[in-house]
Amino acid sequence: MSYNIYEINEDLKEFIPKEIVDLQERATWGNPKRGVMDLPYSKELVEEHSLCAGCPESAALRYILASLPNPEDTIIVNSTGCTSLVFPHIALHTVHSLFGNQNAVASGIKRVLEIRFPDKVKDVVVLAGDGATVDIGLDCTLQSFFRQERITTICFDNEVYANTGGQESGLTVKGYVFKMAPKGKQFDKVPMWQLAIDSGCHYVARLTVSSPKRVEQVIKKAIYVAREVGPTYVHLYTPCILEIGLNSDDGLEEMRNRDKERFAFFEYMTPHAEEVINKVKEECLL
Amino acid sequence: MQATETLLYNRAGQKIVSPDYLLFEAPRAKHFMTGSEAVKEAVRRASVDASVSYPITPQSEAAHLIGELWAEGYVGVYFRGESEFGVMSEVAGCAMAGARTITTTSGPGTLRAMENFPMWAGTRIPVQLVLMARGINSPLSIQPDNLEVGFLLDTGCMIWYAETAQDLFDMILAGFTVAEQPDVHVPVINVIDGFFVSHTREAIMLPPDDIALPPYNPYKAPMPVIDAEVPPGRFLRDPFVMKSNYISYATHASWQWEVRAAIERSRPYAKHYLRGLIELFGNPEAELVFVACGTASAQAKEAVRLLEDEGIPAKVVKLKTIRPFPIEELRESVKGAKYIFVPEFNVVGWLEREVRRYLYGHSNAEIIGAPRVAGGMTMPAEAIVKEVLKLTGKEVKHVI
Numbered sequence: 001m002s003y004n005i006y007e008i009n010e011d012l013k014e015f016i017p018k019e020i021v022d023l024q025e026r027a028t029w030g031n032p033k034r035g036v037m038d039l040p041y042s043k044e045l046v047e048e049h050s051l052c053a054g055c056p057e058s059a060a061l062r063y064i065l066a067s068l069p070n071p072e073d074t075i076i077v078n079s080t081g082c083t084s085l086v087f088p089h090i091a092l093h094t095v096h097s098l099f100g101n102q103n104a105v106a107s108g109i110k111r112v113l114e115i116r117f118p119d120k121v122k123d124v125v126v127l128a129g130d131g132a133t134v135d136i137g138l139d140c141t142l143q144s145f146f147r148q149e150r151i152t153t154i155c156f157d158n159e160v161y162a163n164t165g166g167q168e169s170g171l172t173v174k175g176y177v178f179k180m181a182p183k184g185k186q187f188d189k190v191p192m193w194q195l196a197i198d199s200g201c202h203y204v205a206r207l208t209v210s211s212p213k214r215v216e217q218v219i220k221k222a223i224y225v226a227r228e229v230g231p232t233y234v235h236l237y238t239p240c241i242l243e244i245g246l247n248s249d250d251g252l253e254e255m256r257n258r259d260k261e262r263f264a265f266f267e268y269m270t271p272h273a274e275e276v277i278n279k280v281k282e283e284c285l286l
Numbered sequence: 287m288q289a290t291e292t293l294l295y296n297r298a299g300q301k302i303v304s305p306d307y308l309l310f311e312a313p314r315a316k317h318f319m320t321g322s323e324a325v326k327e328a329v330r331r332a333s334v335d336a337s338v339s340y341p342i343t344p345q346s347e348a349a350h351l352i353g354e355l356w357a358e359g360y361v362g363v364y365f366r367g368e369s370e371f372g373v374m375s376e377v378a379g380c381a382m383a384g385a386r387t388i389t390t391t392s393g394p395g396t397l398r399a400m401e402n403f404p405m406w407a408g409t410r411i412p413v414q415l416v417l418m419a420r421g422i423n424s425p426l427s428i429q430p431d432n433l434e435v436g437f438l439l440d441t442g443c444m445i446w447y448a449e450t451a452q453d454l455f456d457m458i459l460a461g462f463t464v465a466e467q468p469d470v471h472v473p474v475i476n477v478i479d480g481f482f483v484s485h486t487r488e489a490i491m492l493p494p495d496d497i498a499l500p501p502y503n504p505y506k507a508p509m510p511v512i513d514a515e516v517p518p519g520r521f522l523r524d525p526f527v528m529k530s531n532y533i534s535y536a537t538h539a540s541w542q543w544e545v546r547a548a549i550e551r552s553r554p555y556a557k558h559y560l561r562g563l564i565e566l567f568g569n570p571e572a573e574l575v576f577v578a579c580g581t582a583s584a585q586a587k588e589a590v591r592l593l594e595d596e597g598i599p600a601k602v603v604k605l606k607t608i609r610p611f612p613i614e615e616l617r618e619s620v621k622g623a624k625y626i627f628v629p630e631f632n633v634v635g636w637l638e639r640e641v642r643r644y645l646y647g648h649s650n651a652e653i654i655g656a657p658r659v660a661g662g663m664t665m666p667a668e669a670i671v672k673e674v675l676k677l678t679g680k681e682v683k684h685v686i
Contacts, residue, residue, distance in 0.1 A: 005517045073514045077379075093510070093518045095382060097405050101375035104367070108379020109512060112336055115362040116384055122514060140375065143368035 003029035003072035006091075019047050023091050032069040032285050035220075036212040039066050045091045051082060054248030056255060057156050057238040060209040061086055064127070064154065067216040069223055069285065074123045075113070077106040079132035082163045082240075083156060100137030102126045103144035106151045114150075123223050126153040130171035131161050134192050138170075145199035148230040152222045155192060155233070158240040166243040173262070178243070193266060196233035202273040203232040206266040208255035214265070217286060224280045225273040232273075237263040293501065296333040298360040300498040305463040309456060309559060312493035319490055321483035324451040325390070325416055326351035327492055328458035329361065333501045335385035336363035338376040343428045344480040345390040345418040352388065370395040374402035374415075381411035382512040384504030386462060389413070392480055393420035393427075396434045406473040407442025407545045410509045412465035412502075413473045415443070416458065418480040419580075419631075421661050429662020430480045432580065435608070436636030442545040443473040444552055445609040446560070447579035452490045453606075454478050460559035462499060468506045470552040472545060477608075479581040479631060549610050556607055563612035566619060568601030573624040574674065575651070577616065577641050579605045581665070582629045588667030593674060600674070608637075613644045623651040625677060629670055633660045 006024045008016050026043035028034035034042075045065040051058040061083075068074050071092060078087050080099035087094040097105050106126045113122040133141050133155040141153060160178055161167040168181035170190040177184050193206045203225040205218040215236070222232040239254045241247070246254055259265070269277065280286050293302055303312065308331060319327070325348040329337070337356070339349035356364030363380060367373035370391050381387045391399060396417060406413050421427030422434055438445060444465065448454040457476045465474040478484060504511040510518060557563055565583075568590040576586035583604035590600045603619045605612055620626055626649070628638040638655035645653065656673045659665045 005515065075383075075512055075514060091518065093512045093514050095379075095512055097375065097378055097409065098401055101371065101378075101402070104372040104375035105379035105382070108336070108338070108363075108376040108381075108385075109383040110379075111363045111365075112380045112383035112385040113513060115335070116513065139368055140372050143372060147365065 027091070029072050034066065034069070035216045036063050036066045045071060046086065047089045047091070049089050050085045052242055052248065054241060054251050056209055056241070056251040057082055057158065058086070059251070060156060060215065060236050060238045061127070063209060063212045063215040064219050065090065067219040068123070068125070069220055070121055070123050073121060074125060075109055077102045077109065077124065077126045079128035079137065081129035081132055081161075082158075083127055083129055085163070100132050101140055102128045102132060102137060103149070103151070103153060104140040107144050107147065107149045110149060110151050121227060123227060124151045125223065126151060128155060130155060130157045130159065131169045134170045134190050142195065142199045145196060145201050145231045145233070148200060150226050150230060152226040152232045152234070154219070154222070155235050156238045157235055158238050158243070159189070160240050160243050162240040162243055166240075189262070193233065193235045193268075197268050201231045201233045202229045202270045204235075204268040206235040206263060208237040208259050208263045210252060210255035210259055218267070220280070220286055221277050224285075225269070225276050228276045229270070229272050296498050296501055297362060298498070300331070300333070300496050302333070302500050303497045305459065305499060305559065308493055308497060308499060309459055312497060314491035314493050317490050317492050318487055319451065320347075320485055320487050321418075321451040321454055321478055322347040322351060322485070324455040324490055325458065326355060327495070328455045329388060330355055330495055331493065331498045332388070332459055332462055333386060333498045334361050334388055335502065336377065336380035336387045337361055338365060338367045338373045338380070338389055340367050340370050340373045340391070340395065342370070342392050342395040344420055344484045345392040345395070345416070348390045348416060348418065348484065352390075370399035371402065374399040374406070377413050378402060378406055378409065378411060381413045382409065384502070384511040384513050386466070386502035387413045388416065388458075390416040390418065392418045393422045393434055397422055397437070400437065403438060403441035403443055403473070408541065410471050410507070410545070410548070411473060412462070412471050414458065414461050414465060415473065415475045416454070417475050417477045418484045419477055420480040427661055430482050430581070431631055431660050431662065432477065432479060433632040433634060433660070435477055436632065436634055438475060439609065439636065439640075442542070442549070443475050443609065444549055444607070445475045445477060446556075446607050447477045447605060448483065449580055449584050449604060451483055451488050454483060455490060455492065457560065459499060460556070462502070463559055464552050464555040466502055467552070467555050468508055470548050470555065471508050472548045472552075477580065482581045553610050556610070560606050562615070563605070563607045563610070564615045564619060565604040565606060566601060567604065569599040570601060571622065572599040572601040573622060574598060574600040575620050575623040575626045576600065576602045576670070577605065577620070577626055577628050577637070578602060578630070579608065579637065580631070582631055585665045585667050586629055586670060589670035589674070592667055592671045596671070596675070596680070598674065598678070608640070611640060611644060616641070616644060617648045620645065620649050620651060623649065626651045626653045627670070627673060628653065628655050629665060630655070630658050631660065631665065633658060
């Protein structure tokens with residue numbers, strides 16, 4: 001375990017900001033059973049995120065960080081977009097390099113960590129938006145699946161380029177009017193979860209983040225399968241309430257409505273992935 | 287944490303020796319090989335952890351040969367990436383995770399990968415790129431032409447230029463050594479002229495293959511290695527610019543200055559491991575000077591010999607590094623010059639611009655950006671001589 005890197009020198013402790021002391025004393029390290037139920041009681045791994053009030057993406061980030069089974073040995077690779085506003089606030093090793101190259105960077109990190117630390121589990125998780133995953137980064141995303149990289153890719157799908165001011169993305173629904181699509185989007189929403197299956201992912205899930213517990217289950221399955229088998233993909237609906245004209249307390253309602261239609265819970269796993277998931281269940285880690 | 291005791295052998299079982307021993311002291315034996323094969327022999331002796339490849343002429347063979355080294359156990363990670371953009375991001379990931387990393391590319395591949403190079407420098411990873419320069423589109427060309435180097439000058443990477451396969455072999459080993467110094471720690475791009483160096487065989491002196499550079503120690507890096515073994519900085523590879531305030535602007539600006547300052551700090555190391563940032567050839571007193579790098583300097587040396595026959599003393603200042611630019615060395619070496627020719631393998635004359643920039647106010651010599659060839663044209667020594675004779679009003683005897 002390397003969570004002792006968060007231990008603070010006793011002599012300096014009185015000068016250290018409270019949130020850093022809390023990371024050592026109240027965060028959940030070294031416990032694969034940690035989960036969203038710890039949220040009210042423990043120190044979270046994200047501090048003062050800078051997203052909009054009520055942004056469902058911030059909820060998703062909190063649930064995901066609370067659900068990582070091995071945060072002390074987890075590397076997070078992100079991309080440009082709203083998510084890149086959050087990464088400086090995360091207490092783990094995170095990388096932002098370019099827009100769209102996140103799965104390529106993650107591939108390099110994962111492969112090198114495997115040879116540098118052959119006896120340790122080091123999870124590599126990609127967190128990126130729909131533009132990064134499906135438009136500008138689609139090549140790197142799919143190629144990492146083809147190559148069977150042992151990484152978990154999580155896409156925050158808000159169906160729009162939100163950080164740049166609301167332009168159409170490949171994951172925008174056909175007909176929706178956004179900037180750069182003044183007559184409405186001319187083609188269908190890209191079925192990324194299906195592309196992930198066809199490209200060799202061993203565990204794929206599509207859901208909204210309306211249910212924290214369900215997010216936890218999916219994230220844990222995706223990480224355990226990536227560790228043992230190969231690439232996994234999680235597609236989360238995290239609506240941009242700002243760009244679709246909702247109030248800051250409307251996010252949950254919006255996700256619950258989409259739970260019944262285009263983001264109805266969908267899960268796919270290969271037989272090998274199912275074996276791993278069953279084994280993890282037997283160990284009471286799911 | 288990795289063991290801190292002194293290692294005796296690397297992953298491949300080679301005995302670890304100091305860079306000075308490997309480069310300067312180890313006995314060398316003569317071999318006959320191409321530039322691509324010289325890359326393989328350098329990587330074999332460099333305790334390389336990771337390499338990612340992608341096919342493009344003329345660098346493909348060097349990339350294949352690194353793959354063979356991986357199959358033989360000399361390199362830890364090797365695979366073919368999806369494109370040069372993906373490859374340069376994959377090697378960035380490898381280096382961030384603590385690996386000594388090398389890759390190769392050429393021409394259009396360099397441009398495809400372009401967004402990555404400033405990212406490498408800003409991330410302070412000591413990745414090594416062997417660039418086998420070729421023409422860029424359009425029209426399509428696979429021939430030697432070094433226009434692409436002009437685009438790389440301000441990426442924040444060190445840029446060195448090898449004239450021969452021997453230079454390339456030594457520069458690859460020196461490149462890792464200098465780039466990985468904790469007070470440097472920026473990427474290094476070792477350039478050769480594609481085909482002229484990559485595909486031609488020449489005599490090359492190699493140290494034995496059972497010795498190698500000390501492995502890279504990522505914990506000496508000025509930035510935290512991304513392996514979850516060291517505390518993450520709050521600013522870790524952080525997109526500063528995303529915070530719209532004056533501290534973020536100042537941070538971004540000073541970070542970029544620091545990358546350039548790191549290149550400046552590489553000078554003493556590069557001087558030592560390259561035996562100087564420039565090489566002089568010909569008559570030291572000559573008023574006629576060629577300033578060149580790579581194959582152009584090889585051809586200029588031939589031109590100096592031909593000019594001797596004409597009774598015209600001349601010399602060549604070969605630049606081994608372009609970033610950092612050997613400013614003082616160049617000014618010193620052209621003190622007595624009346625005419626400075628800058629022969630180049632590209633249409634824009636990026637080296638001429640550099641020479642003018644650094645000699646402005648420091649030399650009264652006339653600077654002439656000629657001859658210039660491109661798109662795969664060769665630069666016969668006679669073509670260089672012709673330019674000189676045109677200037678002196680002498681009759682051109684040589685048939686070109």
